Amino acid sequence: MTSAETKQRLTQEFSGIKYILTSGMRSKLLLTLYEKAKKLEDLRKELQKPSATILHGLKELETNNLIQKEQKYYKLTSNGYLITTNMIKLIENWYSVNKSELFWNNHDLSDIPEDVLKNIYLLKDAKYINSTTSDLSNAYNTYIKLISTAKKMKMIIPIYSENHFKNIIKLVNGTKLEQLELIVSEELEKSMMKNETIRKSLMENEKVKIKIIKRKIKLFLTISEEFVTLTLFFKDGHYDDSQILIGKDENALKWALNLYRYY
Structure with a gap:
């Protein structure tokens, strides 16, 4: 046709x-x-x-x-x-988008594949959290608190962030986190290799499995058995850690796993 x-x-x-x-x-x-x-x-x-x-x-x-x-x-x-x-x-997709309108409207969605975007309705019960002028770290602190309870996690990490890697290493060295899977770009992997602490604590750790892909990724996804979080990039290419979407239901986990498997 x-x-x-x-x-x-x-x-x-x-x-x-x-x-x-x-x-x-x-x-x-x-x-x-x-x-x-x-x-x-x-x-x-x-x-x-x-x-x-x-x-x-x-x-x-x-x-x-x-x-x-x-x-x-x-x-x-x-x-x-x-x-x-x-x-x-369609109605549920519409509801899900409107419910977190600021999150979706403010960010670059180009790295979320079309088949996954079509199922935004699976995030209809997800919670949108943003930082405010009175609490600039609200979204970030909420995220750190959330991952501190995880036993198993899958993450797509798009940026080299000392703060994020510091917290991830803390979790890996602790007793709660049993398994961690990371997806990173080739460029990010090279930066991680240059940092001795990251290399020894993450890249050479038996708890950690790392998948390397060639291109850069413009989304930060974290999945555990009980929650999923998503942060994105602004349309100008800068990473935004001031707004986060958090889902804790089966549908949100399903959506996130489909996105993770894509990469």
Whole structure:
């Protein structure tokens, strides 16, 4: 399929999506029927709308092969189920982005692959923390406190930071942290090798496994069994440790592991 044909097809599909999303009734009906089939009276009670309004919406969705009626029950077709699943994903993505709007809007996202960005909804319960004029180290101190409890960690480290390496070495030399995996760029690895303390404490430590990739990375990711943290770079190329995203649920860990595996 050529790009022109693809563009035309996507335009047609967008019209179909717009048809659903621009109608509160059509959208609500799909979302309401997503969990299970329902009778007209159930829909009327749940949506608090008259039967005529609901029946009009049902008829439109039935015409577009998104729902079907079996005896007295209305249910989603396979197409309807797929469309609604992705509509929910769109809504959750929208919510997740808006919830941490300053974090996403202020930073360079180019090193987060498209397939991972599409699943931002998995971070919908993540917490955005930023430093303030009264506490310039709020985000950083929150991060240090968080990693101090970890037993196993995976990290993508993009920068040479004495403070970060000092804290990582402290954890490796302690008794809590049992295993550490690091992903660093070739350039960062060379800088680490020049520092005797980092070389001996991290690069020659049995607890630590290091994966080296050729190019620079513009994100700082930390994953443990109980949390994930993400910090990014400003669009001008400078690293920002004043804003951090922290997730502690299974979905956030899933999102972070997908990003980690990519690198």
